[in-house]
Amino acid sequence: MAGSFDADIAASTRVRLARNYADLPFPGRMSRVQAKKLNERVASRLGNREFTRLDMASLSPNERQVLVERHLASRELCERPEGMLLLSKDEKISIMVGEEDHLRIQCLLPGLQLEEADNLSRSVDAMLSVDGYAYDAQLGYLTACPTNVGTGMRASVMLHLVGLSSTGSMQSLLETVGKFGYTVRGFYGEGTQAAGDMVQISNQVTLGLSEEEIIRNLGEVVRSIVKKERSVREAMLKGDSGELTDRLNRSLGILKFARRMSSEEMMRRLSDVKLGLSIGLFEGMTAAELDKLATLGQPASIASTLTGSPSSAQRDEARAKLLRVGLKECKVF
Amino acid sequence: MAGSFDADIAASTRVRLARNYADLPFPGRMSRVQAKKLNERVASRLGNREFTRLDMASLSPNERQVLVERHLASRELCERPEGMLLLSKDEKISIMVGEEDHLRIQCLLPGLQLEEADNLSRSVDAMLSVDGYAYDAQLGYLTACPTNVGTGMRASVMLHLVGLSSTGSMQSLLETVGKFGYTVRGFYGEGTQAAGDMVQISNQVTLGLSEEEIIRNLGEVVRSIVKKERSVREAMLKGDSGELTDRLNRSLGILKFARRMSSEEMMRRLSDVKLGLSIGLFEGMTAAELDKLATLGQPASIASTLTGSPSSAQRDEARAKLLRVGLKECKVF
Numbered sequence: 001m002a003g004s005f006d007a008d009i010a011a012s013t014r015v016r017l018a019r020n021y022a023d024l025p026f027p028g029r030m031s032r033v034q035a036k037k038l039n040e041r042v043a044s045r046l047g048n049r050e051f052t053r054l055d056m057a058s059l060s061p062n063e064r065q066v067l068v069e070r071h072l073a074s075r076e077l078c079e080r081p082e083g084m085l086l087l088s089k090d091e092k093i094s095i096m097v098g099e100e101d102h103l104r105i106q107c108l109l110p111g112l113q114l115e116e117a118d119n120l121s122r123s124v125d126a127m128l129s130v131d132g133y134a135y136d137a138q139l140g141y142l143t144a145c146p147t148n149v150g151t152g153m154r155a156s157v158m159l160h161l162v163g164l165s166s167t168g169s170m171q172s173l174l175e176t177v178g179k180f181g182y183t184v185r186g187f188y189g190e191g192t193q194a195a196g197d198m199v200q201i202s203n204q205v206t207l208g209l210s211e212e213e214i215i216r217n218l219g220e221v222v223r224s225i226v227k228k229e230r231s232v233r234e235a236m237l238k239g240d241s242g243e244l245t246d247r248l249n250r251s252l253g254i255l256k257f258a259r260r261m262s263s264e265e266m267m268r269r270l271s272d273v274k275l276g277l278s279i280g281l282f283e284g285m286t287a288a289e290l291d292k293l294a295t296l297g298q299p300a301s302i303a304s305t306l307t308g309s310p311s312s313a314q315r316d317e318a319r320a321k322l323l324r325v326g327l328k329e330c331k332v333f
Numbered sequence: 334m335a336g337s338f339d340a341d342i343a344a345s346t347r348v349r350l351a352r353n354y355a356d357l358p359f360p361g362r363m364s365r366v367q368a369k370k371l372n373e374r375v376a377s378r379l380g381n382r383e384f385t386r387l388d389m390a391s392l393s394p395n396e397r398q399v400l401v402e403r404h405l406a407s408r409e410l411c412e413r414p415e416g417m418l419l420l421s422k423d424e425k426i427s428i429m430v431g432e433e434d435h436l437r438i439q440c441l442l443p444g445l446q447l448e449e450a451d452n453l454s455r456s457v458d459a460m461l462s463v464d465g466y467a468y469d470a471q472l473g474y475l476t477a478c479p480t481n482v483g484t485g486m487r488a489s490v491m492l493h494l495v496g497l498s499s500t501g502s503m504q505s506l507l508e509t510v511g512k513f514g515y516t517v518r519g520f521y522g523e524g525t526q527a528a529g530d531m532v533q534i535s536n537q538v539t540l541g542l543s544e545e546e547i548i549r550n551l552g553e554v555v556r557s558i559v560k561k562e563r564s565v566r567e568a569m570l571k572g573d574s575g576e577l578t579d580r581l582n583r584s585l586g587i588l589k590f591a592r593r594m595s596s597e598e599m600m601r602r603l604s605d606v607k608l609g610l611s612i613g614l615f616e617g618m619t620a621a622e623l624d625k626l627a628t629l630g631q632p633a634s635i636a637s638t639l640t641g642s643p644s645s646a647q648r649d650e651a652r653a654k655l656l657r658v659g660l661k662e663c664k665v666f
Binding site: 241242250253254255257258259313317320332 | 576587593
């Protein structure tokens with residue numbers, strides 16, 4: 001049931017590079033004219049029809065929120081009047097322009113694919129570096145925030161740790177991980193809760209390590225957590241007196257029949273169904289398909305499918321419908 | 334959706350006649366020999382292969398409890414060493430012999446069928462009366478308890494009042510009914526709770542009224558309650574902001590997927606599904622079929638399908654399976 005790239009546990013992998021051009025002040029000090037110049041420069045470099053250009057100022061608040069929910073843009077970018085997002089057609093590459101740094105090159109791949117995401121980010125980086133980055137021979141890439149100086153790289157993996165979470169051993173594991181220089185965050189980044197038992201693990205250190213080392217070390221840590229999570233899941237199933245099986249089946253039944261559902265409940269029940277798929281109780285769908293449903297079911301994404309200003313109840317109804325239809329192929333094994 | 338005999342609201346109708354033979358002391362004063370004589374007399378009168386004879390002493394405690402759950406025998410009969418039950422093949426007629434009275438002739442029909450149950454009980458009564466009942470020209474049939482003297486008749490209808498229950502108007506209605514001489518009880522008779530919004534309404538008065546009057550008056554009361562319940566259900570559906578529809582659908586989903594279920598939860602969720610069938614949310618099954626599942630899902634009935642002394646968890650698992658399979662044909666409209 002592991003599937004490719006451990007996708008039943010590792011939902012997605014992201015590599016993000018922070019870059020600034022040497023000939024322009026950092027975004028915090030740019031004039032409007034300079035911000036526009038930056039946008040045009042980046043857009044023209046990638047003007048090969050592979051990227052969609054999204055200027056924050058031309059988007060509605062809900063459209064911007066959809067980008068945040070889909071992990072394509074940060075809240076900070078959305079608030080910048082000159083902020084721009086370049087999004088590849090397959091949505092694997094998103095480049096935030098004019099956020100905290102001139103460039104935030106982000107590559108987002110399903111499952112655990114650190115090397116692949118690293119390679120993809122390098123290829124984009126190479127295209128954009130021709131205009132000359134702010135780079136110090138000793139320090140490396142210069143960034144707005146000192147925590148990014150050096151490689152400018154943040155690599156992260158989103159993990160679905162429902163087993164470790166339910167056996168209460170998540171906290172100690174994550175504290176250990178923290179001691180080794182990794183940051184643990186909830187589903188929507190720093191300061192957010194771990195919705196549906198999803199946690200994001202990323203490197204904290206960007207200075208004094210090469211990109212290869214960051215990727216390799218994070219990969220080792222994540223693979224050991226994935227292994228642990230997998231053994232906990234197996235033990236849960238073996239040790240189940242019937243309660244777990246009942247809970248997971250009920251969650252599937254509720255997702256298939258409910259007419260209203262909050263996003264919080266959705267995350268919790270999808271987490272159950274993903275666990276059920278992973279331990280072989282269910283079949284017919286993949287964890288990645290369920291993750292996609294979770295993304296489409298976020299508040300702004302749901303609102304974008306409705307007209308006017310939908311009420312909370314209307315969103316809950318549209319979400320329930322999305323899930324009923326979306327889970328049609330998910331069957332009890 | 335009303336179906337025949339208002340079966341979506343009126344689950345079943347019962348007419349019970351209390352009778353005693355003039356030549357034998359009342360059961361409380363019978364010797365063992367007299368009790369045996371009584372049993373043989375009744376069994377031989379009905380010894381036409383249409384009835385199954387069940388002697389309480391030869392049944393296991395669980396087998397006796399199954400009869401109670403199915404409303405075929407009383408707890409009191411089960412506790413009498415010489416107690417006997419004669420049960421017609423279609424289970425519409427059950428005759429308790431040697432309970433509080435010599436005979437308790439019971440006719441149980443689905444839906445609201447007071448006249449039919451009355452006719453059926455008369456035909457059985459006619460067969461058994463040839464041995465001479467204890468009868469007083471002024472008082473009527475003599476019985477062990479003075480509340481049964483007269484017609485010896487108790488007519489009752491089991492009603493599924495989920496609408497009146499959920500709008501909080503049940504209590505006042507039932508108090509009114511009580512003032513007019515009717516008794517309201519829970520699913521398992523006197524002193525029991527109204528499980529799954531099921532209440533039994535029966536005549537209190539047996540003296541000073543003819544059988545026809547009892548049947549006619551109760552029929553009028555029940556039909557007015559059924560009408561009220563039906564209008565409340567329609568109003569609930571019309572006034573539903575989505576919460577009710579969601580609740581009923583979730584209950585169906587849980588019944589179709591759960592792997593463990595208590596009998597209390599079963600009654601509650603089946604009540605929801607019956608309401609859903611009644612107001613047209615679901616299709617493919619009848620209220621009577623759901624009532625049958627509720628009966629088969631009672632603790633002793635479930636235990637009778639398992640070997641040894643099943644634990645509570647094992648019963649809950651067998652019940653959940655019964656419901657999953659049993660509700661297969663129940664679909665969202």
